[in-house]
Each structure stands twice: as structure tokens, then as C-alpha cells.
Amino acid sequence: MLMVRRGMVVVAAVIAIGCGRGDGLKRAPITGVLTVDGAPVAGASLQFFPKGGTPGDGALGVSDANGKFEVISSRRGDTGIPPGEYAVMVSLLADPDGTPLSAEATQADHPFAQETVPPPYSGADSPLKVTITEQGGEVKVEIPAKLRKPKGKS
Numbered sequence: 270m271l272m273v274r275r276g277m278v279v280v281a282a283v284i285a286i287g288c289g290r291g292d293g294l295k296r297a298p299i300t301g302v303l304t305v306d307g308a309p310v311a312g313a314s315l316q317f318f319p320k321g322g323t324p325g326d327g328a329l330g331v332s333d334a335n336g337k338f339e340v341i342s343s344r345r346g347d348t349g350i351p352p353g354e355y356a357v358m359v360s361l362l363a364d365p366d367g368t369p370l371s372a373e374a375t376q377a378d379h380p381f382a383q384e385t386v387p388p389p390y391s392g393a394d395s396p397l398k399v400t401i402t403e404q405g406g407e408v409k410v411e412i413p414a415k416l417r418k419p420k421g422k423s
Contacts (some may be wrong), residue, residue, distance in 0.1 A: 309336025323353025
């Protein structure tokens with residue numbers, strides 16, 4: 270069920286990010302790193318949701334083996350993100366044996382997958398926040414909780 274929810278959120282975010290050409294938004298180039306207790310988190314999906322008066326519909330990213338990520342903020346594949354305030358939702362699914370799944374994993378291939386990022390950081394009400402300046406730069410996203418271990422097949 271989590272895979273369906275995650276998939277629907279990702280699809281909705283991609284659709285919301287923009288269907289038109291040339292949305293006219295200025296984007297700041299950013300790179301980032303995702304960590305838990307200072308250790309990099311690989312293979313996680315990150316969604317950036319604009320807050321307040323921040324323009325645009327957000328951005329998506331996936332962390333690599335070193336926890337590093339870049340974001341895409343339009344269907345055209347525009348890199349960077351409009352400057353402003355964002356809430357960040359993080360998702361990292363794993364099989365019941367603890368094997369992390371790629372961000373492209375499907376529920377059909379992994380019906381027993383479980384979310385390892387604890388609430389509220391894995392939900393739309395995530396308290397993780399970042400501020401993107403006009404110059405961009407590196408963004409650090411630290412999950413202030415341990416990742417959860419999957420609990421066998423349900």
C-alpha cells in the first residue's frame with residue numbers, strides 16, 4: 270500500500286511541477302546531501318513543496334550512494350529550483366529483509382515493501398525545511414531520527 274501511495278504522490282508531484290513550456294520561473298542551481306546522524310542516505314526520494322509565497326510547484330530529487338542529490342523542477346527536466354522556502358518529504362522503501370529499493374521500484378515487483386523514513390519526515394506534513402537563495406548552493410537535509418527497520422512480510 271505504501272508503494273501505491275508513494276507512486277501516486279510522485280506522479281501527482283510530477284504533473285503539478287508543470288505541463289507548460291517555459292514557465293518563466295528563475296531557478297537557482299542547487300546540490301544537496303541527505304543524511305541521518307551525519308551518515309549519507311542512498312536511494313531516497315526527496316520532494317520539495319513550496320511554502321509561503323515561493324513560486325512554482327516544487328521539485329524532485331533522488332539521493333545517490335553518497336547521499337548527494339540534484340533536483341528537477343519541471344517536466345522539461347529543468348534543474349534547480351525557484352528561490353524560497355520549502356518543506357521536504359523523504360521516502361526510502363525497503364523489502365522486508367531490509368534491502369533498500371530504488372526510487373523507481375514498483376509495488377508489483379515489491380508487494381511487501383515498507384517505508385523506512387519515520388513519520389512525519391516521510392509525509393506531506395514533514396517538518397524538514399530548507400531555504401533556497403537566489404545564488405543556490407548546497408542544501409543539507411538531515412533526518413533527525415533513525416531509519417526504521419522493515420518488519421517481515423505482512
